[in-house]
Amino acid sequence: MRPLRVLFVGGTGIISTACVAEALAQGHEVHLLNRGASGIRPVPEGAIVHIGDIRDEDAARAALADLDFDVVAEFLAFVPEHVATDLRLFSGRTRQYVFVSSASAYQTPPTHLPVTESTPLRNPYWEYSRNKIACEDALTAAYRETGFPVTIVRPSHTYDPTMPPFDGGWTVIERMRAGKGVVVPGDGTSLWTITHHTDFARGFVGLFGRAEALGEAFHITGSESPTWNEIYTQIARAAGVTEPDLVHVPSDAVAAVDAEWGAALLGDKANSMVFDNSKISRLVPEFRTTVPFARGAEEILAWHDAHPEAQVVDSHHDRLMDALVAAYRPRGLTA
Numbered sequence: 001m002r003p004l005r006v007l008f009v010g011g012t013g014i015i016s017t018a019c020v021a022e023a024l025a026q027g028h029e030v031h032l033l034n035r036g037a038s039g040i041r042p043v044p045e046g047a048i049v050h051i052g053d054i055r056d057e058d059a060a061r062a063a064l065a066d067l068d069f070d071v072v073a074e075f076l077a078f079v080p081e082h083v084a085t086d087l088r089l090f091s092g093r094t095r096q097y098v099f100v101s102s103a104s105a106y107q108t109p110p111t112h113l114p115v116t117e118s119t120p121l122r123n124p125y126w127e128y129s130r131n132k133i134a135c136e137d138a139l140t141a142a143y144r145e146t147g148f149p150v151t152i153v154r155p156s157h158t159y160d161p162t163m164p165p166f167d168g169g170w171t172v173i174e175r176m177r178a179g180k181g182v183v184v185p186g187d188g189t190s191l192w193t194i195t196h197h198t199d200f201a202r203g204f205v206g207l208f209g210r211a212e213a214l215g216e217a218f219h220i221t222g223s224e225s226p227t228w229n230e231i232y233t234q235i236a237r238a239a240g241v242t243e244p245d246l247v248h249v250p251s252d253a254v255a256a257v258d259a260e261w262g263a264a265l266l267g268d269k270a271n272s273m274v275f276d277n278s279k280i281s282r283l284v285p286e287f288r289t290t291v292p293f294a295r296g297a298e299e300i301l302a303w304h305d306a307h308p309e310a311q312v313v314d315s316h317h318d319r320l321m322d323a324l325v326a327a328y329r330p331r332g333l334t335a
Contacts, residue, residue, distance in 0.1 A: 008032050012034060015075065017197070072094040078128070082135070101152050106121060117154075151217075153217075167317065182232065190270065192227070193274060218279055219279075220280050
């Protein structure tokens with residue numbers, strides 16, 4: 001395949017940074033549209049940055065001038081108004097528009113596993129997911145009515161070394177190291193698909209320039225689905241904690257004390273989620289899982305131990321965990 005001119009809207013997030021690096025490694029001409037504040041993930045060398053805010057349509061249009069693209073990869077559209085802006089900005093100036101949706105848009109809880117791309121989209125618990133579904137609906141309508149060249153991609157839980165895979169982030173690891181109880185949703189035995197960002201990027205960039213992907217949706221996830229108990233234990237092991245104090249708490253009990261945390265659990269993490277990746281694998285045969293979570297956990301701890309400024313305890317989550325641990329720890333047990 002010839003090198004493509006690719007625009008990433010965003011490009012410095014957990015998932016998109018790896019996708020930018022993969023696109024550069026494959027020889028594509030890579031452009032980024034963002035506000036220029038890369039934070040903890042610097043822009044990879046070789047990417048061309050256009051400073052502009054995608055939420056300001058005039059500023060974005062001015063930043064991109066008269067450039068057109070083979071691919072636009074949209075990581076920062078979360079509500080239908082965002083994709084409406086993109087339809088105005090990119091209609092007629094891109095041959096493929098890749099919208100990053102979410103696997104949390106699938107039927108929740110699922111009636112059948114593994115989840116495939118034909119699984120219905122319905123999530124009554126989480127507004128984030130409903131908004132992603134509405135974005136997909138608007139883009140699918142544009143494809144049907146005008147031929148707008150959309151490809152929809154649904155990541156599941158995708159992480160990088162900067163992101164502990166828990167609500168509350170580093171707070172959970174700090175509590176583990178301090179010997180405190182940590183909240184595990186449900187009984188900890190539900191299966192959870194977790195994906196390293198570099199593995200996701202291989203499948204994502206492999207869709208670029210593929211006419212067979214237009215009008216289609218793909219989820220891109222790892223092939224590993226450990227239980228939540230195993231995820232917590234692997235992180236604890238990487239943190240040097242041999243016996244983490246795992247306290248199991250029903251997800252609806254978490255929702256009763258914190259609506260936002262509860263919505264993220266009931267609308268996503270409380271249910272077993274296992275995915276059939278046959279569709280992406282057929283089109284992008286080089287896609288596969290290469291980073292097991294045990295190694296990913298070691299990367300997370302190594303990065304945070306090298307960046308103590310990132311070891312931030314969320315005092316709100318810390319207090320909630322204290323209360324939930326006290327209420328749900330089996331009687332007769334102490335930390």
